[in-house]
Amino acid sequence: MDHRDVIASLTNEERSRLTGKSDGPGLIQFAAHFGAILLLGGLIAAKVPFWPLLMLPQGILIVFLFTLLHETVHRTAFETQRLNDAVARLCSLAIALPADWFRYFHFAHHRFTQDPDNDPELAFPKPETLRQYVVHVSGLPVWWAHFKTLYSNASGGSQESYVPPKGRPKVRAEARAMIALYAAVLLLAFWFKATVLLYVWIVPALLGQPFLRLYLLAEHGRCPMVANMLENTRTTLTNWLVRKVAWNMPFHAEHHAYPGVPFHQLPEFHRLIERHLKVIEPGYVRFHEKYIETLH
Template sequence: MKGSQVEGTKVSATGHREFLASLTPQQKKRLTEKSNRKGIAALALHAGAILVLGSLIAAKVPFWPLLMVPQGVAIIFLFTTLHETIHRTAFATPSVNDAVARLCGFLILLPAEWFRYFHFAHHRHTQDPERDPELARPKPETIGQYVAHISGFPVWARQVATIVRNAIRGTRDDYVPPAARQQVMREARNMLALYALLAAISAVAGSAILLYVWIIPAIIGQPFLRLYLLAEHGRCAFVANMFENSRTTFTNRLVRRLAWSMPYHAEHHAFPGVPFHRLPDLHKLTAGYLQETEDGYARFNGRYVRSLSG
């Protein structure tokens, strides 16, 4: 599934390692420059949208149930904020990255410390069927599997199971180093305790506000994230070259902002140390090397569905 908006001349069969080797030290330094200012501005826009929409829902303004759709999209796309912060590229200050990662993970039921190790294994072994943890559950191959995948319910079930399992007996995932397993267990237990506390407070107060401003919107928003994430590697080659095993999707500025520039996904995999605000600059350098691109998420998913069996 290749799009038509790649700029420049295609440099076929060139791998990401060769591309990285071609960059000068000055280019690498500029591309990997982190910024608290850029990160805070992006977070303020994202969190501000959630707070404004949540306030309108809580106030039950006219047609407030309709606002749960954009609220859900904004909440569930905190996954991309979590993703950027576990790489510690959202902000220049590591502790700020870690604090924001924990908050985002809590809001979308995805423990940040555990996910860091899961995701870094995905980066080390991208599209390796034997070692990439994202491929432990294959991509949909039938219409039924696609519908189930897009619904988001399987991922909610897996995330709840992961938190509970990590809290009770700890993680046994081989990509989590032994030295970190106690911390992963503590993280899961803290998350469960906070969820229980919020549930108890809501019950005592007789309030369903969290249901309408957080839980239901997140469930509604999950399919949008599934559609987005499927484009990152779906139908990409099982090879080591990040320009072939990852896809860049051309989209509008709103989606790029919401997703913290992650539509430039092949670029991110080629050079993970580049923060979100520098990915457009990296794209200008990699555009001629990209092997997998698509013109929008609707187009990608339309093609994906047509490739499925009944």
């Protein structure tokens, strides 16, 4: 039974309930996620006792805005399209990943998941040696890739096959606007000697990125190169806090099987199709223990 059979087995009532969008759950979770970033940022800026220790949780919350960006490019975080697009822009700026370009990239990933010839995610190979694993988890390559993408998009409008010709002007304008905004923020920071930017945003993001790399590696790492979304994608069972910070994306096989299901309905969808999932891991620590055993 593949993902198409599972979706076909759902009743019309189940499909309607599962794919029902709503602004409420997204606004509540966004308020909690972004509110925590503002709170920690304020405490760091005020240099409360032991404030450097707050930079790690701050960074984790910032880089995990990637999972909110992911939801908003699917336009399933909120019912209102303009709200999805506005929050996508905010997340995009926070992690230097252009939203319009990422939408094209990510939809190609969904169409060709684990297809060696067409899945754009596979252009960034999974680590096969311990050295590659350490470099990958450091997060440094992904920051380089983000800024390289911004430069490439700003100068050429992105020439990747998954970006249609009509989308290239939009991708180019987006990258140029982001670069201009970053330049303005940095100039203002230098002018006013506002080093707080380093401690509230830049250093925390560098510290938090390894945790996002560890999380993302579990989504498809060591999964079969097949078309069945219940087999080429991993669901990782984890605690409530990780699910909240990651906008329920640990239910990743469920998301790939039925991308129209909003984040807040994924636990229910998991309950319905759990018996059909092929690749489930009981936690991220266990996944990485197994992954490291395969390295040479």
